[in-house]
Amino acid sequence: MSQLLEVHGLHAGYGPVEVLHGIDLTVSAGEVVVVLGANGAGKTTMIRAVSGTIHRRGSVRLNGDDIAKATADSIVRAGVAQVPQGRGTFVDLSVHDNLRVGAYSRRDADVAADLDRWYETFPRLAERREQRAGSLSGGEQQMLAVARALMSRPKLLLCDEPSLGLAPIIVQELFGLLHRLNQEEGLAILLVEQNANLAMDIAHRAYLLETGAIVASGEAETIRNDDAVRKAYLGY
Amino acid sequence: MERFLQYLFDGISQGSIYALLALGLVIIYRGSGHLNFAQGEMAMISAFLAWWYADLGLSPWLAVVVSAATAFVVAMGIERFVIRPIGHRSPFAVVVAAIGLFLGFNALAPFAWKVTIPEAFESLFPNEPDDFVRIGGAEWREQYIGVLAVLAITSVVLYLLFQRTRFGLAMRAVASNPESSPLVGIRTGQVLAVSWGLAAAVGALGGAMVASLRGNVDASMMFTIFFAATAAATLGGYDSLFGAVFGGLVLGVFENMAAGYQPDLVGQELKGVVSLLVILVVLLIKPSGLFGSQRVERV
Numbered sequence: 035m036s037q038l039l040e041v042h043g044l045h046a047g048y049g050p051v052e053v054l055h056g057i058d059l060t061v062s063a064g065e066v067v068v069v070l071g072a073n074g075a076g077k078t079t080m081i082r083a084v085s086g087t088i089h090r091r092g093s094v095r096l097n098g099d100d101i102a103k104a105t106a107d108s109i110v111r112a113g114v115a116q117v118p119q120g121r122g123t124f125v126d127l128s129v130h131d132n133l134r135v136g137a138y139s140r141r142d143a144d145v146a147a148d149l150d151r152w153y154e155t156f157p158r159l160a161e162r163r164e165q166r167a168g169s170l171s172g173g174e175q176q177m178l179a180v181a182r183a184l185m186s187r188p189k190l191l192l193c194d195e196p197s198l199g200l201a202p203i204i205v206q207e208l209f210g211l212l213h214r215l216n217q218e219e220g221l222a223i224l225l226v227e228q229n230a231n232l233a234m235d236i237a238h239r240a241y242l243l244e245t246g247a248i249v250a251s252g253e254a255e256t257i258r259n260d261d262a263v264r265k266a267y268l269g270y
Numbered sequence: 271m272e273r274f275l276q277y278l279f280d281g282i283s284q285g286s287i288y289a290l291l292a293l294g295l296v297i298i299y300r301g302s303g304h305l306n307f308a309q310g311e312m313a314m315i316s317a318f319l320a321w322w323y324a325d326l327g328l329s330p331w332l333a334v335v336v337s338a339a340t341a342f343v344v345a346m347g348i349e350r351f352v353i354r355p356i357g358h359r360s361p362f363a364v365v366v367a368a369i370g371l372f373l374g375f376n377a378l379a380p381f382a383w384k385v386t387i388p389e390a391f392e393s394l395f396p397n398e399p400d401d402f403v404r405i406g407g408a409e410w411r412e413q414y415i416g417v418l419a420v421l422a423i424t425s426v427v428l429y430l431l432f433q434r435t436r437f438g439l440a441m442r443a444v445a446s447n448p449e450s451s452p453l454v455g456i457r458t459g460q461v462l463a464v465s466w467g468l469a470a471a472v473g474a475l476g477g478a479m480v481a482s483l484r485g486n487v488d489a490s491m492m493f494t495i496f497f498a499a500t501a502a503a504t505l506g507g508y509d510s511l512f513g514a515v516f517g518g519l520v521l522g523v524f525e526n527m528a529a530g531y532q533p534d535l536v537g538q539e540l541k542g543v544v545s546l547l548v549i550l551v552v553l554l555i556k557p558s559g560l561f562g563s564q565r566v567e568r569v
Contacts, residue, residue, distance in 0.1 A: 085453065086452075087449075087452065087453070105452065105457075106452035106453060107451075107452040107455045107456055107457050107458070108455075110452070110453060110454060110455035111455050115453075116453050118450065118453060122447060122449065122450035122453065123447070123450070124442075124443050124446040124447045124450065125446060125447065126442070126445070126446035126563060127442060127443060127446055131439060131442070131443075134439060135439050135440065135443045135454050135456075136454050138436070138439070138440060138443075138454045138455050138456055139454065139455030182454065186454065186455065
């Protein structure tokens with residue numbers, strides 16, 4: 035399988051504080067990869083380093099092209115969308131404008147068709163299309179963040195703790211959707227999750243991140259059956 | 271009644287100018303959260319440019335349009351090469367830089383054009399003694415109506431730009447959430463630079479209107495007007511374009527009524543103090559202004 039995302043020796047952090055100490059990671063086309071890790075392990079930092087929103091060192095390649103020095107906005111145009119932690123919706127804009135701005139990186143004629151499609155997938159958003167995004171509930175805002183990311187028609191979707199603060203039923207729905215998108219359309223997903231069980235259900239491969247370094251990686255099944263991992267992250 | 275209408279018309283005209291300047295302040299504030307102290311002086315320099323272009327032989331209106339275009343380009347450069355590099359370091363540094371720009375532009379006018387006394391500026395609107403419309407006994411001079419028309423057209427153009435265009439959508443997105451904007455592929459820097467350009471161009475229109483009403487250009491022409499514009503933006507809400515227009519008009523009318531009906535207490539001399547009072551009262555009662563957003567957000 036060709037590598038869609040290829041990260042090598044990635045260092046990143048905030049100001050003088052380095053959080054990631056040189057990690058290696060790959061995502062193939064059509065693959066769902068989960069990164070597990072405790073609080074403070076550097077999961078969010080890793081997502082941000084890939085999407086170019088924080089300072090980083092090392093090699094990051096997308097379809098073979100070096101994007102380590104690229105700006106965040108050009109990485110989006112290259113086909114990587116991010117569902118940021120805490121959603122990051124545009125709270126003053128209407129639901130509809132949030133979705134429209136999600137397609138800002140595109141210049142094709144299918145934007146309207148995609149809008150219809152995601153309204154169909156998320157009927158709650160359709161009901162609230164003229165409402166300010168800030169007035170939506172947490173779950174609805176998360177749906178909006180996902181739909182907005184998908185509006186850019188990404189090749190790779192970065193999801194940072196999409197289940198955070200959501201009711202279990204909504205989390206189920208969300209992971210069901212991610213699974214369908216992967217199965218039916220071959221969308222590659224790099225998922226960072228504390229809700230490890232659900233994440234492992236839809237993952238092909240998994241990485242274990244501890245204090246800024248990858249300590250284990252492998253097929254989702256293998257990782258899942260590893261006793262140490264089970265105790266630490268899966269809770270059984 | 272006649273007196274009331276007269277104060278109303280004069281106030282609306284004065285307020286239109288406040289509104290144009292306040293629009294510029296709001297456009298920049300929405301994008302970056304910066305208060306551009308140099309907004310008034312940038313408008314003053316633009317008025318000098320319009321005067322200079324007209325002196326070089328352009329027709330008066332063409333000179334104004336070209337000066338607005340010049341202001342647009344120069345302000346984009348200022349954002350890119352002064353404000354942005356400094357803003358990365360500290361937001362306070364931007365305040366200092368804006369004050370520096372204020373002083374710089376103020377000194378530039380006499381320096382660049384070697385003028386020390388006000389230079390005559392040809393009126394942009396019909397301005398003969400009998401060029402007025404009579405409404406309910408009050409006279410509304412055509413040049414005052416012209417200024418209001420310029421504000422109206424500018425407001426409509428800005429509204430269409432923000433609400434109906436792709437770039438306007440990006441500008442609203444950056445105003446709402448600058449951190450998330452790059453994540454949908456928006457070049458935040460480009461949006462901010464254009465915001466500065468747009469603000470300067472609108473300010474240039476304001477400067478030209480002031481010069482046209484005064485009949486001259488002078489380095490100190492925008493001092494009190496800039497102050498009133500900040501009061502108007504405070505009243506309307508610093509992140510609301512509609513608020514800027516509304517605040518400008520209300521302040522203009524309020525000021526003229528106060529000066530007109532209380533000639534002894536307020537009068538022409540203390541008119542400027544009214545804007546100070548407005549700032550004070552708004553900040554005490556409703557700090558976000560009448561139409562500003564209070565950032566309510568469910569989590």
